[in-house]
Structures are given as structure tokens and as C-alpha cells.
Amino acid sequence: MLTARRRATASAAAALAGALLLASCGGSGGGSSDAKTLRLWHYEAPNSAMGAAWTEAIKEFEATHPGVKVKFEEKSFEQIQKTAPMVLNSSDAPDLMEYNKGNATAGLLSKQGLLTDLTAEAAERGWDKLLSPGVRTTSQYDTDGVMGSGKWYGVTNYAEYTMVYVNKDLFAKYEVPEPRTFDDLVAAMDTFVENDVTPLANAGAEYPAQQYLYQLALSKADRSWVDSYELYQGKADFHDAAWTYAAETFADWVKKGYIGKKSTSAKAEDAGVSFLQGKAPILFSGSWWYGRFQDEAAFDWGTTLWPGSDLTLGSGGNLWVVPKSAGNKELAYDFIDITLSKRIQNLLGEKGGVPVAADTAAVTDPKAKELIAHFDTLSGRDGLAFYPDWPVPGFYDVLVSETQKLITGSEKPDAYLDALQKAYDKGVPQQ
Template sequence: MHRITRRRSFRAAAIATIAITAAALTGCSASGSGSDGKTFTILQYEDKTTAQGQGWQLALDIFKKKHPDVTVKFQTTSFDGFRKNAKLVLGGNKVPDVVEFNKGNADGGQLASQGLLENLDDAVKKYGWDDKVTGSMQSFAKYDQQGKAGSGNWYGIPNVGEYVTFYYNKDKFQQAGIANEPTTMAEFTTDLQKLKDAGITPISSSAAVNQGFNQMWIWYSLVSAVADRKQIDDFMFLNGKVDFSKDPWKTGTKEFQDWIDKGYVGTELGGLNYEQANVNFLSGKTGMLIWNNGVFARVKDQSSFPWGSFTLPGANMSMGSSGHLWGVPAKSANKDLAYDWINTTLSAKVQNKIGDLGGLPLAGDTAAISDPVTKAYTERFDQVVKDDTLTFYPDYPVPGFLDFIQNNMSAMSNGNETADEYLSKLQSFYDDGKKTVDQG
């Protein structure tokens, strides 16, 4: 969850990406594979430098050795590029054999309910994937006939988990007179002000209308901090009425506006995407960065300063989820190979490789991680999964939610919208979207 600054430029790039993908797939015959069944196409959007990306390169090596007579095409698109064009890619006559797709009612649920993805129940039983993907990590792998997550049939398989933390620059903290990691929300907000008073932007953020995810994550983390399991599940799985004028939405959104007004998240965020926020932190310009484990290996390898990480202090719940999903297009001509590919990515060798790099594998051995920083980071994730305190990501429930939230995050960040105005719009959009999902 990748754009350049201007929306028009991003759209052009996304269209170009899909065009290239489509052109590449056209080179394959029936349903994206050779007529002899010896060409196998994988379409994904993970950066090869990430823990997950590196794990999948290992899986690719293993898979190719296991199937020496198969020509494997490992194709990369962008998250937004595939998300916005998934129906076009999967509904055509020439499709990839296995794809990575975004989870949630707004994306995966629609693809499943419209018959574009294969039901994986038999493969799950055959390979025992439900023994590796357990508990809340199954929530967005399953969808019912209406495309609602949380129950029904398996349509996707995650490899990793995710949780959001604050990475922090220890030198910047020391410069601002902060000796220890905060343990309460009061201590944390005091530290934000100390950083601001020291001339340091406390949190590196972004609010571009495409790929400006950081502000959305800060907002939802503050909502999660005062939420309980039922409130989150009602919102996420469309259970009953959700009143956004009440807590946790009211308190979380008011706090978010306060952070904007006090300059805790920087300024002119509408022109920044998440990659620019990452770079600002890695270059030592800010005190903290809010992101998930997708940047862990990068911070570990590229930061030139001592660093640490912590979840939002004193929070009831933490933002996080299972990772994106492997799915098999209904029109895939090589479904058995697709299942074997997914199974390879869940193998102990690949999962432990991802774990060594801080990628939070769902079927890895945390005890086998040798680096103490990586091990501690993974153990913290294992604990929040065990405690069932992950609140998933806010864009999952209804179609179009990601674009809607990002547009309003940008408006709030630029001072063009208040917390109350946003919550009112949020209520209308969510309620309308829920009706659409309920109607199938």
C-alpha cells in the first residue's frame, strides 16, 4: 500500500503498468498459459527489496527447480495499478495463473463475489493451509456470496502478517530531551511537543490522494487506541449500525485534527506520498515514521542513526492485519501449479527467510530468528495476534473506501476540512457502501 506526486502522472503510470502487463500476458495463449501448459505466469506487486519480496525470490528459485520444464514469468505491477484494474485483468481471455490482490470487502470481496477468483477450499484442505493461517489471520482470506469478509469460502492465502508501529530516531529523541520510549498516550503527546519545540518534525507523514497512506494510518491508529473488539468488528464486517459521531471515531478523529493543528505530522502533506515520508525519516529529517513491517528491513539496513520502534503507547488496540493475498484467477489454465506456488511461499524455508528479515511470516519459526532486534519485533506481533487486538486497515469494508479516505485525509491535512465534517462524510459514504455490499 506506490505514486508520484501528481495524480495525473500516477494515473498515466498505472495505466502504462497495466498496459505492459496486458501486453506481456497477450504473449501467452489460452487463459494466460501456453497450450502445452508449460508457461506459468505470476503477477504480484511487492518490492523485491522487502522481506516478503526477498522471500518470494527464494520461492521462485525453489519452484523453478521443482518444475524445470515450466517457463515461469514473474511479473510485477503496482498495488494501485492492480487494485484499480483487477476486474479488467482477471475478466479477460488471457489472465495470469496466480495473482496477489488486496484483501477486504472493497477489493477481494468484490473479485470473489463476481466469480473472478477460484474457490480455494479444496486446496486449503489438501495442503493444510488452515493450519498455517490461523485465528484473525483468516478473517480476510474468506468471503461469502455477497463478498463480505470473515466467513464463507477461502479465496486468498496470506503469507505474512502486518502491524503498524512508530519507528523512531534515537538521536532525534535525545536532541529533544526524550530519554525513554513513552509508555502512555500522555507521555507520547508530551514527547511530540518536545520534538516540535526542538525544531524537529515529530512524525514523518504523507497525505497525497494516491499512496499518501501515512495520515490514514495515523488517524485509524488513534481511533484504534480507544476502540474495543466489537466496535472494530461491527465497522469492519458490516455488523449492524456504526455511528461515526460517537467514540471511538469521535475521540480518535478529534485527536488526529489536534495533531495536525499542532504540527506534529508536518506540513504540506498533500504533495507527499508514503515513499517520500519513508525517505524523510531515513534521511534523518524527522523524529518518527508510522509504518508497518514492510519498511522494517529497510530501516534496519539503510538508517544511519540508532533507532527503535514501539506501538502506540497506551492503545487498546493496534492497526494491523494479515498481509495481501495470493489468489488463483477463475480463468487460470494452470491451477495446480498455482496451488503449488502458494504452497511453496508457505514452506518453512521461505517463511523462515521472511522471518529473518523481519517480514512477520505466518508459518515461520520466531524462535529461530537469530537477530535480537528482529526477533523482538516479531515476538511483539505474535503477542498482538494472540491477544486479538489487531484492528485491520480502515479501507476494507466498502467499495471505493480507500480513495474516499485518502481524499478526506488530504483535505483535513491541508486545513480544508474539520473532524466533524469528515465524520459526517464518512457516515454517508460508509452507509451507502454498506447498502451496496448488502445488495450483493
């Protein structure tokens, strides 16, 4: 996510796309073959685990490629999410870019012919051996752009999953036991509301709100449900027991004050900062925050997997993709190799990321070891259930706008589920 992210008006998006293209002009163009420059885009915060690891990878790349410089351009998740098809279809594409995984994103770009087929490189360089089957699901896409099989169009070099972040100081202040079960979680939220504290950090304008709702659905689901929804291996019914429970419970949580109505227009950064500033006792979000919280949080905090659910949101991390029009593909492949090296993977783990090719015994930080242990637990029970916006193109925006209506109360759960069903069915590839 995973992630790190998204929405603007159509006119704002168009303006942003134009600005992004203009800002990228000059220097070594993505379509050129300037062998002395590797143009790299990613959107990880400098003090995140991935940001720290990629910074070190840049240093190693330049040290092992005399005369070659990395021209790194930091982009936001939103910028890349909204403008990638336009940029990659131009002469301004970078040589290597971080991009969101899943059918609606990397899968769509692969289907559109905008990404380089990395299958031969994956075999030659051993990437296919380094990544476990569950992690590499999002690296491969078939001719319809559906993940899980087919050619390699991206390479992930970390994993991610969601968890419950807990401000232990606030729990202690209000004498609230840390949740071990789902009933504990609900009881804790009731106590915080009684003390005029909104329990859950949330963001209705970006991904956090829909991820709360998807997690509620997952708590009533199983692997076949996930495969039907994400991989089209069955019929996805948005009025089934899992989705109905999720929509109704989410709406009820808003009414009870667990989720603030003012969070409708908040973005993911706002949710993370509200937790960092000690305003919200609980944040349900991804491991992408972990390194930042380690670096910035001034209070005692911890994590737990969502109680009462074998499944949670998660997958291999965002992908390194090589644009079809990239001018320096070999350099891009070399950089991917470095990010998968033991040294960089160990650093990523130590900084609070979830490495996929590390010597985990070399990770010494207690919180980092806890993060990796939780991931091992999830992997061991086949608990990674991907993300709600992945199945069809444009579904992310539908989820944002419809979930905002649940927060404001302008739409009832039944109508909400009707809207999701309609958008999903419209986007599912015809078999």
C-alpha cells in the same frame, strides 16, 4: 497493507490500465495453458522481507519443477489496486497474483466471480491448518464478499501490523525520552516542534494519513466497535466518541505542527524515505517497512506498539489469489505451497517479516525477533483491527480525499465525519 500503495485521476487510472494491459501482452497469456510458464505478479520491494522470500521461493519452484519457468512481473500496489478488475476480466490475467485483502478488494473480486475458489485446495494441501483463525480471516469471503467466513479466495503467508518506528539517534540528539505511554508520545512531539522538527512522517495522498487517524480511533475503541465497522455486526456511527476523538485530535495535531501541512500530496514512499533519511523522528506505519529499514537505515532505530491502545491496524498479509481465468492453476497452487514451507517462512522471519508458519526459534536476528514478539503480544490480546478502507468498495479513495482536507484545514472534523458516514452507508450491503 500491511502494506505498501494508491490514487490517481480517473483519466490517469484509465491510461494506466491500458498501459498495464498492453505491457502484459506477448509471451504466455494468463488465459493460455502454457504449462512451462508460471506468470506471477507481486508488488513487494526486492529488499523487503516478502520480496526476498518470494525471490527464494521462485528459485525453489524452478528447481522442483524442471522445465518450468516463472515469469515474474513487478507491479506497483497502485497498478494492481486500480486495474485488477479490468485485467482479471480479460485474457491477460496472470496465473498467480498478490492482492490486497478485505471486503472492498479481494471480497469484491470474489463477489464478481473473478477469483478461483481455493477451498478444496486449502483443505487438501493443509493451508487451513497452517493459518490461525485470526490470520486466515482475510482469506475467506461469503457470497456478499464479506471477510471472515465462506469460501477461500486467497491465501496469506505472512502477517502484518502497524507500529511506531522511532529514530533513536534523533531522540538522543534532542534529549527526548523514547515514548512508553501516549503522554510520552505527545511530550516528545512537542519537544521536536520546539526544535523546528516535524515529528511525524506522513503521506496525505496515500494510506499513512488515514491510518494515523484510524489508530487514534482504535485507542478509544474495543473489539465490538471493530466488528461493527469492519464486519457489519452492528451500526457504525462516525460521530461516536472514538471517531470524533480521532478526527478532532488529528486536526489538532496538524495545527500543532506534529503533522506537516506539506504532507498533503506526499505518498507512502515519501513518508518512508523521510524516516530513512533521518528527517522525521517518528513514523507510524506497517511491518512491511521493517525489512527495508533493516537493510537501508544508517542510524539506530527501534519500534514500539502504539502506546495506550490494545488495538492496532493489522491482519494476515496480502493474499495470493488465483484468477478465475488463470491457465496454470496447479502451478500456482504449488508456488503457494512453497511460500508456506518452513524454509521460506524462516527466511521471511529472518529478513524482518512476520511469518505465519515458521519455526520462530530458527529466527536469530534481534530486530526480527522483536518484530515477531510484538505480533505475538497483539495476537495474544486479539489486537488486530484490520484497516480503515476495508469495509466498503471505493472507501479508500474517500478516506484519502477527506483526510487531505483535514490536513489543509479546508474541512472541519464534523464535516469530515459526515462525509465518511455518507460514503460508508452507501456501500454497506443491505441485510
